[in-house]
Amino acid sequence: MGVLEGRFEESVITTSLEQAINWARESSMWPMTFGLACCAIEMMATGASRYDIDRFGAGAFRATPRQADLMIVAGTVNYKMASRVRRLYNQMPDPKFVIAMGACTCGGGPYYKYGYNVVKGVDLVVPVDVYVPGCPPRPEALLEGLMRIQDKVKGMKDLTKNQPLDVPIPSRTGYVLVPPELSTPELADAWAKKNKELATPAKA
Numbered sequence: 001m002g003v004l005e006g007r008f009e010e011s012v013i014t015t016s017l018e019q020a021i022n023w024a025r026e027s028s029m030w031p032m033t034f035g036l037a038c039c040a041i042e043m044m045a046t047g048a049s050r051y052d053i054d055r056f057g058a059g060a061f062r063a064t065p066r067q068a069d070l071m072i073v074a075g076t077v078n079y080k081m082a083s084r085v086r087r088l089y090n091q092m093p094d095p096k097f098v099i100a101m102g103a104c105t106c107g108g109g110p111y112y113k114y115g116y117n118v119v120k121g122v123d124l125v126v127p128v129d130v131y132v133p134g135c136p137p138r139p140e141a142l143l144e145g146l147m148r149i150q151d152k153v154k155g156m157k158d159l160t161k162n163q164p165l166d167v168p169i170p171s172r173t174g175y176v177l178v179p180p181e182l183s184t185p186e187l188a189d190a191w192a193k194k195n196k197e198l199a200t201p202a203k204a
Contacts, residue, residue, distance in 0.1 A: 018157070025069075025095075026153040029058040029146065032068035034088065037075025039102035039136045046139035056146055065091040070149065071126070072142070076104040076111065077119040089126045097152065099145045100128045103135040110135070114182075 015023075035043060047053045047061065054060075062068040065088045077085060089098070100122050103109035108120040119125060129152060132145040181191045 022154050022156050025156075026150040027057040028060075029056070029070045029097075029149065029153075030060050030062050030068050031058055031070040031072050032065055032088065032092070033061045033063050034071060035074045036077060036081065037102075037104065039074035039105065042136045042139055043072055043074045043101065043142060046142045051139040051143065053143065053146065056143065056150070058146055065089075066093065068092055069095065070097050070099065070146075072099045072101055073105045073122045073126075073128075074101040076102075076109070077122050077125065078117050079119060080117070082119050082125045085122065085125050095153075095156070097129045097149050098122075098126050099130045099132060099142070099149065101132045101142060101145070102137060103133055106131045106133055 035041075045051060047059060052059070058070065065071075069092065071089060071092065073085065089096070100106050104111060104118065105122045108115060108118055111118040112120060122128060130145045130148045132141050134141055180187075182188045
């Protein structure tokens with residue numbers, strides 16, 4: 001590219017087919033309309049007029065995975081929802097990208113220890129490209145994650161993104177150990193009674 005630069009008139013741009021395709025892809029990311037929990041409110045705020053995600057070419061939220069190339073997993077992923085997330089991911093055309101938005105999505109968040117029904121990281125279900133931590137992350141953080149996705153698209157070399165190995169859907173067994181205070185029914189009852197007493201408001 002360096003040999004050809006500056007050798008033509010001002011209105012002529014020289015580039016490669018690969019760079020032109022990557023520029024078109026990064027300038028027209030189509031996210032899927034997909035929100036699971038409270039982080040989806042921040043995602044909606046990012047698409048509204050104050051932050052205007054359409055400035056980055058990603059404002060066309062699609063209602064079907066077959067027209068989307070970006071999945072923003074915004075919110076807590078339960079085991080019941082994990083298979084649906086995987087199905088939607090499989091229905092998206094290649095190349096496709098995933099943003100894990102929020103602490104619950106990245107690693108279980110506040111439900112990591114006692115949330116028996118919460119997947120401890122959506123990367124157990126689908127391959128994640130960018131993690132956006134926070135509880136919930138602000139719209140600026142999501143925009144930063146989108147820009148990192150655009151950097152990935154800009155650096156693509158083979159016209160298609162190499163897909164990782166198939167990741168199985170997690171099951172409830174073997175991923176999270178039961179805490180010691182819940183290991184037996186007696187200890188679990190004592191722990192529940194203690195929490196109930198601590199939650200009782202003090203009388204004036």
